[in-house]
Amino acid sequence: xxxxxxxxxxxxxxxxxxxxxxxxxxxxxxxxxxxxxxxxxxxxxxxxxxxxxxxxxxxxxxxxxxxxxxxxxxxxxxxxxxxxxxxxxxxxxxxxxxxxxxxxxxxxxxxxxxxxxxxxxxxxxxxxxxxxxxxxxxxxxxxxxxxxxxxxxxxxxxxxxxxxxxxxxxxxxxxxxxxxxxxxxxxxxxxxxxxxxxxxxxxxxxxxxxxxxxxxxxxxxxxxxxxxxxxxxxxxxxxxxxxxxxxxxxxxxxxxxxxxxxxxxxxxxxxxxxxxxxxxxxxxxxxxxxxxxxxxxxxxxxxxxxxxxxxxxxxxxxxxxxxxxxxxxxxxxxxxxxxxxxxxxxxxxxxxxxxxxxxxxxxxxxxxxxxxxxxxxxxxxxxxxxxxxxxxxxxxxxxxxxxxxxxxxxxxxxxxxxxxxxxxxxxxxxxxxxxxxxxxxxxxxxxxxxxxxxxxxxxxxxxxxxxxxxxxxxxxxxxxxxxxxxxxxxxxxxxxxxxxxxxxxxxxxxxxxxxxxxxxxxxxxxxxxxxxxxxxxxxxxxxxxxxxxxxxxxxxxxxxxxxxxxxxxxxxxxxxxxxxxxxxxxxxxxxxxxxxxxxxxxxxxxxxxxxxxxxxxxxxxxxxxxxxxxxxxxxxxxxxxxxxxxxxxxxxxxxxx
Amino acid sequence: xxxxxxxxxxxxxxxxxxxxxxxxxxxxxxxxxxxxxxxxxxxxxxxxxxxxxxxxxxxxxxxxxxxxxxxxxxxxxxxxxxxxxxxxxxxxxxxxxxxxxxxxxxxxxxxxxxxxxxxxxxxxxxxxxxxxxxxxxxxxxxxxxxxxxxxxxxxxxxxxxxxxxxxxxxxxxxxxxxxxxxxxxxxxxxxxxxxxxxxxxxxxxxxxxxxxxxxxxxxxxxxxxxxxxxxxxxxxxxxxxxxxxxx
Numbered sequence: 036x037x038x039x040x041x042x043x044x045x046x047x048x049x050x051x052x053x054x055x056x057x058x059x060x061x062x063x064x065x066x067x068x069x070x071x072x073x074x075x076x077x078x079x080x081x082x083x084x085x086x087x088x089x090x091x092x093x094x095x096x097x098x099x100x101x102x103x104x105x106x107x108x109x110x111x112x113x114x115x116x117x118x119x120x121x122x123x124x125x126x127x128x129x130x131x132x133x134x135x136x137x138x139x140x141x142x143x144x145x146x147x148x149x150x151x152x153x154x155x156x157x158x159x160x161x162x163x164x165x166x167x168x169x170x171x172x173x174x175x176x177x178x179x180x181x182x183x184x185x186x187x188x189x190x191x192x193x194x195x196x197x198x199x200x201x202x203x204x205x206x207x208x209x210x211x212x213x214x215x216x217x218x219x220x221x222x223x224x225x226x227x228x229x230x231x232x233x234x235x236x237x238x239x240x241x242x243x244x245x246x247x248x249x250x251x252x253x254x255x256x257x258x259x260x261x262x263x264x265x266x267x268x269x270x271x272x273x274x275x276x277x278x279x280x281x282x283x284x285x286x287x288x289x290x291x292x293x294x295x296x297x298x299x300x301x302x303x304x305x306x307x308x309x310x311x312x313x314x315x316x317x318x319x320x321x322x323x324x325x326x327x328x329x330x331x332x333x334x335x336x337x338x339x340x341x342x343x344x345x346x347x348x349x350x351x352x353x354x355x356x357x358x359x360x361x362x363x364x365x366x367x368x369x370x371x372x373x374x375x376x377x378x379x380x381x382x383x384x385x386x387x388x389x390x391x392x393x394x395x396x397x398x399x400x401x402x403x404x405x406x407x408x409x410x411x412x413x414x415x416x417x418x419x420x421x422x423x424x425x426x427x428x429x430x431x432x433x434x435x436x437x438x439x440x441x442x443x444x445x446x447x448x449x450x451x452x453x454x455x456x457x458x459x460x461x462x463x464x465x466x467x468x469x470x471x472x473x474x475x476x477x478x479x480x481x482x483x484x485x486x487x488x489x490x491x492x493x494x495x496x497x498x499x500x501x502x503x504x505x506x507x508x509x510x511x512x513x514x515x516x517x518x519x520x521x522x523x524x525x526x527x528x529x530x531x532x533x534x535x536x537x538x539x540x541x542x543x544x545x546x547x548x549x550x551x552x553x554x555x556x557x558x559x560x561x562x563x564x565x566x567x568x569x570x571x572x573x574x575x576x577x578x579x580x581x582x583x584x585x586x587x588x589x590x591x592x593x594x595x596x597x598x599x600x601x602x603x604x605x606x607x608x609x610x611x612x613x614x615x616x617x618x619x620x621x622x623x624x625x626x627x628x629x630x631x632x633x634x635x636x637x638x639x640x641x642x643x644x645x646x647x648x649x650x651x652x653x654x655x656x657x658x659x660x661x662x663x664x665x666x667x668x669x670x671x672x673x674x675x676x677x678x679x680x681x682x683x684x685x686x687x688x689x690x691x692x
Numbered sequence: 693x694x695x696x697x698x699x700x701x702x703x704x705x706x707x708x709x710x711x712x713x714x715x716x717x718x719x720x721x722x723x724x725x726x727x728x729x730x731x732x733x734x735x736x737x738x739x740x741x742x743x744x745x746x747x748x749x750x751x752x753x754x755x756x757x758x759x760x761x762x763x764x765x766x767x768x769x770x771x772x773x774x775x776x777x778x779x780x781x782x783x784x785x786x787x788x789x790x791x792x793x794x795x796x797x798x799x800x801x802x803x804x805x806x807x808x809x810x811x812x813x814x815x816x817x818x819x820x821x822x823x824x825x826x827x828x829x830x831x832x833x834x835x836x837x838x839x840x841x842x843x844x845x846x847x848x849x850x851x852x853x854x855x856x857x858x859x860x861x862x863x864x865x866x867x868x869x870x871x872x873x874x875x876x877x878x879x880x881x882x883x884x885x886x887x888x889x890x891x892x893x894x895x896x897x898x899x900x901x902x903x904x905x906x907x908x909x910x911x912x913x914x915x916x917x918x919x920x921x922x923x924x925x926x927x928x929x930x931x932x933x934x935x936x937x938x939x
Contacts, residue, residue: 118807119852227816
């Protein structure tokens with residue numbers, strides 16, 4: 036392990052023991068998953084119904100896990116805060132899902148998908164996990180097709196594919212611009228079948244507010260019923276968090292408004308390490324914001340970059356409408372800078388390039404925060420019918436939001452917060468540092484590294500839920516101790532303590548007769564994070580944020596106003612609770628960004644770049660996962676490093692030229 | 693823009709409701725309808741009044757969580773979801789009525805929020821293909837004609853928002869149920885369970901208290917995703933032949 040010189044911020048955190056036990060099996064990379072599955076202990080079908088598993092979240096990962104565990108015979112208690120499991124935010128994913136099927140005979144393979152994903156993650160993901168993801172990818176497509184997911188097809192009846200950012204093969208399966216919706220409905224229907232069979236008990240409109248840890252193991256959760264306000268305890272043999280990412284900490288993001296960090300943050304407070312919190316993906320093709328009132332941002336699928344050409348005027352301040360700017364006064368900057376990938380460079384590269392041209396004063400639209408995504412060439416080449424078939428719903432959505440017709444004028448796009456690659460640290464078995472607590476999908480950190488390629492999040496969510504979690508969770512349950520000591524009930528002191536913590540916090544929020552709304556704090560925190568820990572970060576900005584966030588947190592608890600009571604529907608209370616967590620998480624994100632004095636993927640430290648301005652990784656010093664241990668609000672956390680080894684894809688400078 | 697909102701306020705399912713009147717200033721034409729409710733709620737909070745409860749989540753028109761009746765129309769005057777309804781379709785000085793979905797099968801939870809879990813129970817009763825994880829054949833083993841895949845997709849686009857129920861004078865869920873039946877029925881994977889599916893879903897739909905279909909067509913007119921009205925006729929055909937075979 037390389038020894039890092041003590042950074043000046045050392046006082047802000049302590050360095051703890053390295054994380055060595057990742058549960059990755061030995062042996063050749065391609066055989067590790069087979070070996071793990073063979074060595075996993077099995078739970079006999081008769082014994083499975085004696086085990087209860089809690090699954091929090093019903094997105095791709097959660098629904099897939101709940102359905103699969105219940106099919107296998109476990110009793111599942113499943114939770115979501117929406118009114119129906121079908122509304123989880125996975126439903127909004129547009130573009131597609133990758134799989135190494137090589138249906139196009141264009142040279143794809145498990146190895147190539149693995150290779151592209153490790154490279155796309157800028158060498159900050161765990162090789163063994165990524166390889167397993169590539170291996171099960173083909174099975175995911177089989178599973179979804181069997182469920183009746185209406186993927187796009189060729190006239191011969193076979194599945195159609197397209198290419199996506201960061202790949203030179205056509206391996207992305209899609210259902211128009213609504214792939215996430217169709218995959219989620221498939222998983223939701225599989226889950227619904229189990230709900231009807233009585234193997235899954237579904238708790239909709241219920242939010243997890245704390246984790247119950249007994250004798251060092253995760254044994255349950257504390258929840259709030261969002262309709263009548265009841266605080267309840269649910270106990271189980273294992274807890275699975277499938278609660279998505281924390282991008283909403285930025286206030287403006289492409290995430291659903293209710294997506295939040297509460298479940299993973301409260302688990303972190305109970306001992307689960309939080310890994311790489313600063314790794315945030317910025318998506319390059321988002322509709323620019325139109326004004327101060329805006330509550331969230333809307334993404335346009337990056338599949339648009341297959342046919343749309345991105346450009347800005349050559350001259351700064353050129354205010355002419357797009358059609359009046361002649362060809363030789365346009366800068367197709369992605370095609371110019373990255374000729375091999377052109378408009379299909381990965382998301383972090385495309386986002387930063389857009390920021391750079393806008394910072395140069397060449398941005399278009401109100402405020403100069405936008406670049407053109409132009410379909411004129413594609414319309415001339417393919418005709419309107421073909422474009423409508425490929426992107427019709429996206430064009431409609433764009434027109435509805437902006438009032439502009441993209442068949443006639445180029446779309447305007449700008450980068451936005453989209454996905455968080457950080458999350459709870461998990462080992463190869465998707466288990467956190469709290470035994471019995473598993474984290475799957477976007478809630479964990481494991482597969483994406485510092486960046487995420489397009490069409491890979493849906494793949495990870497379903498891989499974790501359908502194929503990876505069930506056997507490793509079975510292994511955990513098979514190894515559980517037996518006997519009376521294992522039985523716990525709601526009178527256990529740990530349960531009572533967690534219940535007290537939840538009700539106490541709720542009381543503090545409701546009784547605080549302040550003069551600011553929770554949303555106003557959220558907007559202020561979001562703007563601070565976007566400025567200081569957004570598309571580009573530097574040490575000064577991060578230090579500023581680290582000073583400001585604790586002040587804002589103090590002000591929040593002094594001045595927030597939460598109307599209503601705790602015994603009814605109270606959306607203000609829900610939001611305030613989440614923002615209280617955001618105010619703690621944001622500090623850890625900035626600390627993580629400050630300590631990682633290199634640029635990689637979505638984490639661009641302006642001090643660390645190459646002579647031509649591209650991100651410069653510092654592998655010698657930072658080829659590790661930063662897993663943070665909680666020690667108390669506002670107290671220095673402990674940094675545990677998991678050293679990463681790249682034995683199969685050798686770290687090279689990511690070049691898309 | 694300056695608007696007057698008349699909003700349905702109801703504390704719970706068993707308490708009577710009433711329309712309350714609120715003035716909202718500084719409305720931008722680029723705002724979505726829900727962003728206007730956000731602004732109103734911020735003002736109510738600071739005035740010490742209770743904000744208006746409403747369901748919403750993705751705000752991209754795909755999760756199906758939002759849904760209010762605006763001036764008597766489900767999701768308002770444009771054929772889209774309330775989160776994608778922009779204020780440029782209204783005029784300065786307008787008075788706008790905002791009410792929850794009204795249907796026997798959708799009890800009010802609070803204010804503009806209703807309980808749509810009956811739709812989930814329709815799906816649970818048969819709206820799936822029985823394909824346990826890991827048992828699937830190779831995806832290319834069953835080719836699906838492009839036209840069938842397209843028809844399946846057209847119906848699969850349903851977001852389960854319930855606008856069809858809210859728009860129907862009978863409070864019927866026929867369009868929702870037909871969308872699911874036609875989505876799965878159009879694909880070879882789903883045909884095996886076709887009879888059982890359509891019989892079970894229709895039975896559940898009736899048991900949940902949704903009304904019957906009288907071919908009014910208001911459902912398809914209100915549907916933000918354009919689920920085709922003929923899907924209902926197609927489901928009726930499937931239902932009749934399934935019922936005959938089951939006899």
